[in-house]
Structure formats: structure tokens, C-alpha cells
Amino acid sequence: TAYNVAVLGATGAVGRRILDQLAQSTIPVGEVKALASARSAGQKISFKNQELTVAEATEDSFTDVDLVLASAGGSTSKTLAPAAVKAGAVVVDNSSYWRMNDQVPLVVPEVNAAALKEHQGIIANPNCSTTQLVMALDPVYRQFGLNQVIISTYQAASGAGKAAMDEVLAEAQARLLGDNMAELAHVLPVKGDKKHFPLAFNLLPQIDVFEEEGYTHEEYKMIHETKKIILGDKNAKDIKVTGTAVRVPVMIGHGESVYIDTGDENVTPDQIRQAIGAVDNVIIEDDPATQTYPQPLLAEGKRETFVGRIRPDLENPGAFHLWVVSDNLLKGAAWNTVEIAQILVEMDLVRVPAESSFA
Numbered sequence: 001t002a003y004n005v006a007v008l009g010a011t012g013a014v015g016r017r018i019l020d021q022l023a024q025s026t027i028p029v030g031e032v033k034a035l036a037s038a039r040s041a042g043q044k045i046s047f048k049n050q051e052l053t054v055a056e057a058t059e060d061s062f063t064d065v066d067l068v069l070a071s072a073g074g075s076t077s078k079t080l081a082p083a084a085v086k087a088g089a090v091v092v093d094n095s096s097y098w099r100m101n102d103q104v105p106l107v108v109p110e111v112n113a114a115a116l117k118e119h120q121g122i123i124a125n126p127n128c129s130t131t132q133l134v135m136a137l138d139p140v141y142r143q144f145g146l147n148q149v150i151i152s153t154y155q156a157a158s159g160a161g162k163a164a165m166d167e168v169l170a171e172a173q174a175r176l177l178g179d180n181m182a183e184l185a186h187v188l189p190v191k192g193d194k195k196h197f198p199l200a201f202n203l204l205p206q207i208d209v210f211e212e213e214g215y216t217h218e219e220y221k222m223i224h225e226t227k228k229i230i231l232g233d234k235n236a237k238d239i240k241v242t243g244t245a246v247r248v249p250v251m252i253g254h255g256e257s258v259y260i261d262t263g264d265e266n267v268t269p270d271q272i273r274q275a276i277g278a279v280d281n282v283i284i285e286d287d288p289a290t291q292t293y294p295q296p297l298l299a300e301g302k303r304e305t306f307v308g309r310i311r312p313d314l315e316n317p318g319a320f321h322l323w324v325v326s327d328n329l330l331k332g333a334a335w336n337t338v339e340i341a342q343i344l345v346e347m348d349l350v351r352v353p354a355e356s357s358f359a
């Protein structure tokens with residue numbers, strides 16, 4: 001069998017990469033539909049050796065479609081994902097809208113592929129900063145336990161979309177030419193928020209809007225999604241998770257400084273290194289003697305998650321530091337989405353169950 005696939009948000013930074021990853025996947029692909037907003041209808045986009053014509057996404061776009069790979073924002077997925085399921089398609093959604101829904105598995109295949117068996121037609125892809133984090137945390141939790149995790153992120157501009165990347169480059173150029181760059185900030189830190197600041201030559205400790213207790217929405221996503229993926233419950237107390245999300249003037253590739261406390265004094269750094277290194281698609285880059293450690297520039301364009309700087313807390317036995325880097329547009333978005341679809345195909349799960357609450 002070949003599967004007819006619709007890519008929703010095909011013109012976006014992630015959508016284009018979804019088409020690219022789909023072309024390189026093992027999925028037997030039949031017809032491919034490129035869907036976006038009315039603004040892009042008629043635009044041409046390439047897939048393998050075909051030229052696709054972008055069509056406006058509507059509730060009627062999903063007739064004869066088997067799989068929808070969506071990355072067109074939460075409000076689009078809110079209405080179009082159920083419409084696609086009603087038309088008989090299975091949706092893998094990269095937006096945040098469905099992630100915490102109890103009927104929706106939130107999946108990083110290396111960690112919880114088994115959750116796919118319970119799908120009701122919609123499967124959610126986690127936030128990029130969560131995905132690379134759980135690749136490193138899950139094996140530690142399974143083998144040694146985890147009392148507490150404290151994360152500091154160093155997130156690339158591309159997480160905020162193409163306009164944010166263009167803005168940083170324009171600011172950097174202005175600064176190098178001696179021009180004022182402050183007036184060039186219109187998108188970051190958050191498009192709809194009241195103030196905007198330059199990211200070039202700067203750090204912005206705000207990703208997404210502020211919510212309760214002074215945490216940003218990005219920080220809450222990391223806390224809740226991590227618990228749902230590893231523990232199956234966003235409110236589970238088994239692991240205490242907290243952190244700070246910071247935007248840095250890097251184009252592609254999120255970095256994360258992660259402090260983990262296993263509570264077990266006997267665990268050694270080598271055991272942590274081995275546990276994390278045994279996860280599929282994790283690459284350990286960790287050798288101070290040769291200055292080997294993960295870097296965004298080295299991770300760009302790769303599907304893997306890179307982990308290094310693994311070392312013990314010298315005054316708290318059983319606790320460790322990690323440095324985790326991955327391409328936020330690939331493992332953090334497009335590749336994880338296509339990887340989920342590939343596994344759905346392998347597990348013969350590309351069908352909407354009759355009792356689906358979305359159908």
C-alpha cells in the first residue's frame with residue numbers, strides 16, 4: 001500500500017523540512033498535497049522530482065488522505081485536525097494545541113512509541129526543547145530514578161519562525177555597520193507581546209508569553225510535556241522539573257544545560273553516559289581532553305540528539321550536569337513528526353479507530 005499524505009503548513013520553515021524528511025523516509029508515499037493559508041495558494045513547492053501546487057487548507061482538504069503531517073500553528077490544528085480525522089485521516093500534529101489532551105498521545109518514538117497504539121486519530125509532536133530533553137532524561141529515570149531536573153535552555157531564533165531569523169540577521173548587520181538596531185525588533189521575544197528587543201549580540205530570557213508565578217509558557221511546556229512523555233501524567237510528582245528558557249542569537253539548534261539529581265549516591269558519570277548513549281539516535285560527544293562537546297553549528301541538519309559535558313556535582317553525590325543539543329527544526333519538529341508517521345506505518349496504525357472521540 002501507498003499512503004496519501006497532506007502536509008499542512010507546507011510553506012513554513014518546519015513544513016518544508018517535513019516534505020524533505022518525508023521524501024527521505026521509508027514511508028511508501030502515494031499522492032502528496034501541500035496545504036497552507038490562502039496567501040500561499042498557487043505557490044509551487046518541490047517534493048522529490050515532483051512540483052506540488054500549494055492549496056488553501058480547508059475542512060474539505062482531506063478526502064482520500066491517509067496521513068496529515070501538520071505544522072501550521074495551534075488555531076489551524078484546532079479546527080483542521082478533527083476535520084481530517086472525520087475524513088478518515090490520521091494526523092501527526094506539531095502544534096501545541098492537542099499536546100496535553102488526554103485522548104492524544106504525545107510521542108518521542110525513542111522514548112514512548114508504545115503510546116501510539118492508543119491513538120484516536122490525532123498524535124502530538126512535543127515542543128522542540130522538550131523532545132531533545134526527554135531523549136536524555138528517560139534512560140536515566142528508567143535505570144536510576146530521577147528526583148529533580150533543572151533546565152536552562154539556549155534556544156535558537158528559528159524556534160520563533162522565519163521572521164525571527166530574518167530579524168536577528170538584520171539587527172546584526174545594522175550593528176556591524178554602526179546603525180541603530182533597536183528599531184529593527186518587531187518579532188522577538190514574542191510576536192504579539194507589548195515590547196520587542198533585539199536578539200543580536202543579546203540574550204532574551206523570555207520565550208512565549210508570561211503566565212502564573214513568573215514562568216513563561218515555554219517553561220510550562222517543558223515541565224508538563226516532559227512529565228506526560230516520561231511518566232504519562234503532566235501532574236505526576238515522581239520527577240520534579242523546573243527551568244528557565246532563554247533565546248540566544250543562534251540561528252538553528254537549541255542547547256540545554258540540564259542538572260539531574262538521581263538521589264542515588266552510587267551512580268557514576270560513566271553509568272549515566274552509557275545509559276544515555278544506549279538510546280537510539282543519541283550521540284555522545286564528550287571528551288574534554290579533545291575539546292569534544294555538542295554545538296548547534298555541528299548539530300544543524302542532523303536528526304540526532306547530541307549529549308556531552310556529562311559530569312558529577314562535586315558536592316551532591318548522585319547529581320550530574322549534562323549539555324544537550326539538537327536541531328530544533330528536525331528532531332525538535334519535522335523529523336520527529338515524520339519519524340512518528342514512519343512508525344505508524346510500520347506498526348500498521350494508519351487508521352482511525354471506530355470509537356475515536358474525534359471522528
Ligand code: A2P
Pocket residue numbers: 008009010011012013014015035036037038039040041057071072073076161162
Ligand atoms: P502561509 O505560508 O500561507 O502563511 P512558519 O511558522 O514558518 O511561519 O509557518 C507557518 C505555516 O502555517 C505556513 O505554511 C503557513 O502558511 C501555515 N498557516 C498559517 N496560518 C494558516 C491557516 N490559517 N491555514 C492554513 N495554513 C496556515
Ligand code: 11C
Pocket residue numbers: 094095096126127128129155156158159160207218221
Ligand atoms: C521556540 N520551542 O523555540 C519554541 C518553538 O510549541 O512547538 C516551538 C513551539 C511549539 O520558540
